[in-house]
Amino acid sequence: MTKDVIALTPKMPELRTLLAGLYSGGPDLAVGTRADGAVVQLCAPDGRPLVSVEAPILIQVPGETTRLLDHAVDDEPVWWTEARASTAIAEAARLAGSFAGRLATVLGGTVWPPEAATTDVIPLTTDVSAISVPATSTPAVDVLTNSTAVVIQDRPLVAMTSWLSDALSDAVAADRALQIVTPPTARLTLPTRTALRGLPNRWVVQHPEHGYYDGLSGAVLHWKNGTFTPVRDENGAAQVADAFTLNTTDSNDRQLLLTLRTRHPASEDLVLGGALEAAFRHLTGAPPAGWSTAEPINLPWNTRELTELARARAPRPTWLTAVGNPERPALATVRVLRTPGGVEEDITLALGYGDDETLPLHALEDLAAELAAEHGLVTLLTALRAARRDLTVSAHLEHPPIPVAFTLGNTEARHIGPALAENPPQGPLPVRLGPTAEPALHYRLGDGTDPHAWAAFQRLAQHLRQA
Known part of the structure; x- marks a missing residue:
């Protein structure tokens, strides 16, 4: 299941509606804010963030939901409320789905992806004390090292969302690389490709049979010294993954x-x-x-x-x-x-x-x-x-x-x-x-x-x- 869930609603989610959605984990979970209130977080009892919700934005450009989500809605303006679940907690993705489902139910909208939508209460059963606290307060970043900020994305089309834009800005300010990890079926939008074009930023593809490789150059990668770097032979040359060259499809586009x-x-x-x-x-x-x-x-x-x-x-x-x-x-x-x-x-x-x-x-x-x-x-x-x-x-x-x-x-x-x-x-x-x-x-x-x-x-x- 995707770790990103989006509620698309014809009405703006008011604060009380957002809070009702955030009760998807029951009364034992806490609610906090960051970025001067622009991000609301559903947190475990110890304060660890489980789901981060960005302030809703009004989409006034026709066709944007279809372009980015393949999820058509009426061309009337629509409110886009995006929730990102922690990849470290098993229940987090379902909590995000319940949050979005509750917003859509109250406001008469839809959820992407549709199968994530629910209104169930999702109790937190994972022992969060056994999971290390993430070394970053940026919601989009899953792994942070001295040299690299790693973002794990499993949505079909990776857009340069405000999540990623903030992660990139923070990485640049800290002299870190931004590396986005996706399955081989994922694609990038032009803005995301442009942002990742300059090394050491990378698009890292995690292939179930071929391991890791660079989605733009095809170079076989491995995790070394806190970053994804090319695997080199005895002459120092990088290798190209077979999946990068074999999985091509000719078209006349x-x-x-x-x-x-x-x-x-x-x-x-x-x-x-x-x-x-x-x-x-x-x-x-x-x-x-x-x-x-x-x-x-x-x-x-x-x-x-x-x-x-x-x-x-x-x-x-x-x-x-x-x-x-x-x-x-x-x-x-x-x-x-x-x-x-x-x-x-x-x-x-x-x-x-x-x-x-x-x-x-x-x-x-x-x-x-x-x-x-x-x-x-x-x-x-x-x-x-x-x-x-x-x-x-x-x-x-x-x-x-x-x-x-x-x-x-x-x-x-x-x-x-x-x-x-x-x-x-x-x-x-x-x-x-x-x-x-x-x-x-x-x-x-x-x-x-x-x-x-x-x-x-x-x-x-x-x-x-x-x-």
């Missing part, structure tokens, strides 16, 4: 990937999010449907509100997510950073397409021109890869993306100089976008089907770096 950076002068009237909105409009025909600092993405798209959040957090960086309408899978992450040059946005946008759907490659040049003219474009790289239309990541070998186009913004092109930027010796010759005196430069690299495009892009990048 594709993902269009955009990686772009913008830079703006810091000013009181600066509004962020315009570059991302332009990309959505050119490639999907509509602006993003919603944004948030975690998943589920719960707020309707609003550039003014996200700008105010980033400004309030400055000079600290701000990390955001954005999602499109359900009809066209589109998901983005944005990192806003204050630098000596101004305010920068690092954006990754992925769009999913099936075999019978036409890719909007014809729109890339117009998009690049608008980004350069109106949104402070620094660079834009567009690539295409064979991958799932729903934009999730499975724990098996994926084909690398193939470059389609690369664009230098006006300022970058000027710094490099026209003699160098417009005349790469081995091509491709760029298309000039915008003002004749200081154009942006758009390099066409192919249609995303020729692997040799990587070599062409690398030669181009090496040529441009000479400046």
